[in-house]
Amino acid sequence: MPDRQPSPTATLERPPHTESKSDIARLLVRCADRPGVVAAVSAFLSERGANIISLDQHSTDYEGGAFFQRTVFRLPGFVAERDELEHDFRETVAAPLGLDFRLSDAATPKRVAIMVSKLDHCLLDLLWRAKRGELDVNIGVVIANHNDLAEDVRGFGIPFVHIPVSRDTKPEAEARQLEVLRGNYDLVVLARYMQIISANFLAEVGCPIINIHHSFLPAFIGAGPYQRAKERGVKLVGATAHYVTEDLDEGPIIEQDVVRVSHRASTQDLVRLGADVERAVLSRAVQWHCEDRVARHGNTTIVF
Structure with missing residues (x-):
């Protein structure tokens, strides 16, 4: 029989498998790295009554890199407000900061x-x-x-x-x-x-x-x-x-x-x-x- 040893990747941290789906949304953004992106996204969500559950970010370089962020938040009534929220985010955050973004409903497979x-x-x-x-x-x-x-x-x-x-x-x-x-x-x-x-x-x-x-x-x-x-x-x-x-x-x-x-x-x-x-x-x-x-x-x- 073959020798079995743990995979080299077995000890690496893996993303959590499940999230509570009620009124949960996911926001992914991408842009040229610059100061203020995390603050602008967080402030926008806070002003609209959203509670940020998790926030992950990565920049590909210290200078001149591309910036990526995944934010999971809960907003009561998100489904009903989604179109308005997406429009407002595009106008007040994405356009001024040059963000590409995707907003999705975690409850919809x-x-x-x-x-x-x-x-x-x-x-x-x-x-x-x-x-x-x-x-x-x-x-x-x-x-x-x-x-x-x-x-x-x-x-x-x-x-x-x-x-x-x-x-x-x-x-x-x-x-x-x-x-x-x-x-x-x-x-x-x-x-x-x-x-x-x-x-x-x-x-x-x-x-x-x-x-x-x-x-x-x-x-x-x-x-x-x-x-x-x-x-x-x-x-x-x-x-x-x-x-x-x-x-x-x-x-x-x-x-x-x-x-x-x-x-x-x-x-x-x-x-x-x-x-x-x-x-x-x-x-x-x-x-x-x-x-x-x-x-x-x-x-x-x-x-x-």
């Missing part, structure tokens, strides 16, 4: 679509976590280019849409996928969807896409990664969750993790342990994105 091929471990893990309430998401559809997982998905009461994809039919298949997805979802998750996403699809889908990769990128890309890993005598099996961009497997990384293995591990051991890591990494990435914890900065991310 993100609408998520999942795309998959034949491997079921990441898909079923997300469906199970969502059913148990461990992931605060609304999974509305699963789209697959194979029909193997149809009954598993329907067992969760979620629509399963089978759209075959081949080299000759890829444009037509993507057009059908976009008919299902465009304008209906806040996030698309590739839960081991074994097709390359085209630039046109990325431009048209209208929401971020998260992918899970079976290694610390960019090692062992392509077919048979665990057999190749075994042949190279790897000592770590890992997984990477990242946003999808036009550059294959090169998008901003959200989360990574590893498990140690040894020469005793068979290829089957590597596959099993790799699947465990993939499930955990993807679920954390989806959770953090849907809790508005991830800010993109160029080709990297800040995760609050």
